[in-house]
Amino acid sequence: MLRGGHCTKILLTGLLLMADDMANPRFFNSPNMDGWQIHGIGGTLSSAIATRLAMGDDIPAAIQAAHKYIRCQVVYSVESTNQSIHQIELYNEFMELIAAKCKGNRDTAFYASCLNVTPRYLAVVTSRVAGKNPKQLIADYLILEIERTLLSSSKSIQEVSIEYGFSTQVAFTKFFKAHKGCSPSEFRNG
DSSP: OOEEEEETEEEEEEEEEGGTTTOOOOEEEEEEOOOGGGGHHHHHHHHHHHHHTTTOOOHHHHEEEEEEHHHHHHHHHSSSOOSSSSHHHHHHHHHHHHEEETTOOOOOOHHHOOOOOOOOHHHHHHHHHHSSHHHHHHHHHHHHHHHHHHHOOOOOOOHHHHHTSSSSSHHHHHHHHHHHOOHHHHHHHH
8 A cells, every 4th residue: 555645736646556466456545634634644544544443344445444444434534625525536537438448438428327427527526636637637547557558668659549448540659749758768768
């Protein structure tokens, strides 16, 4: 569990990568409010996770329940927040869906449908929570995954293109270049 990275000034992110399931990272995001900086929050979160594990939860479920508990304690201990808990939970679900489905789908409407919200509402939530629209978040995550694949495998550019659901290598290269300013092969060799 990696904790403490910032997506934005207002969002604190935790990332769970499990050795037996590296392909499915789980994200836990919280408002980056003064309450999260209180001494002891990290220890309290660890204790809450241990408690949930002792109650029989698997690791992701224990972290989710403990994180929700701590988040509620912090939210109630701080005077105000710009995001509702519902919006942050929706954002977390969206990020988990991106992690699970980005290889096959980059369409905002697809994710909104999976979350039972409209694309417009999803855009409002992601803008409030992360300061980006859903399409940007999908592209950002996809680029990180593509970079990881390019640097950690010997797959050809064509194979990576197919793996990430691009119709042609040209479309893949165009997408990559638009986001990174160089081609996939230049990135790999650079």
